[in-house]
Amino acid sequence: MNTTTALIPVFNGELDGRQQHLCNAQDLHQHLAVSTRFNDWVSRRIEQYGFIEDEDFYSVLSKSEGGRPSVEYHLTLDMAKELAMVENNEQGRQVRRYFISMEREARESRGASYLSVSQQLTIHKQVPRLLALLKSETIPAVRQTLHAQLVQHCHLLAIPVPALEQIGRSGQSATGELFPEVP
Numbered sequence: 001m002n003t004t005t006a007l008i009p010v011f012n013g014e015l016d017g018r019q020q021h022l023c024n025a026q027d028l029h030q031h032l033a034v035s036t037r038f039n040d041w042v043s044r045r046i047e048q049y050g051f052i053e054d055e056d057f058y059s060v061l062s063k064s065e066g067g068r069p070s071v072e073y074h075l076t077l078d079m080a081k082e083l084a085m086v087e088n089n090e091q092g093r094q095v096r097r098y099f100i101s102m103e104r105e106a107r108e109s110r111g112a113s114y115l116s117v118s119q120q121l122t123i124h125k126q127v128p129r130l131l132a133l134l135k136s137e138t139i140p141a142v143r144q145t146l147h148a149q150l151v152q153h154c155h156l157l158a159i160p161v162p163a164l165e166q167i168g169r170s171g172q173s174a175t176g177e178l179f180p181e182v183p
Helices: 025-031 038-049 077-086 090-114 117-136 140-157
Strands: 010-015 018-024 057-061 071-076
Touching: 010 071, 018 025, 018 077, 018 090, 025 038, 025 071, 025 077, 025 090, 038 077, 071 077, 077 090, 117 140
Parallel strands: none
Antiparallel strands: 010 018, 018 071, 057 071
16 A cells, blocks of 8 residues: 655555565655765665665666666665665654654554564453453542553553443443443
């Protein structure tokens, strides 16, 4: 799926045996406002910083309409962030911050997919324990702390979070469901 960002288009691709977010080096070069010719800039940066083909980037011949086909470089976001940083200008800082923000949002939106199976099972076992503690607890501050832990666990597992008011004395459904329907 291609995603066009506010700064630089980012797309999914396979590199180093994994699906990763990538960007086109020419788009990065243009946004960074580098005065050096693109081909000179990219080849010098690859050599200067020891980037590895098929690990940090890959190159493809682009289709041309007459003339010589040009080489396109598809970069991992880690490589793009490093290139942005070494330009030492405002555009570079902006690109780096943007890619960091994108990665953070991607991690948060995936939730449980970043957890190992054993981590998911451990967290899943804690949910009923937290619910039982909440049902028996009467001190409001302790209930809020327990509920905050429950919210965190439910978000990690990408499951619905019951409202604090639903858990406990008045929140228990007649059928004994963990997540009773709200009328």
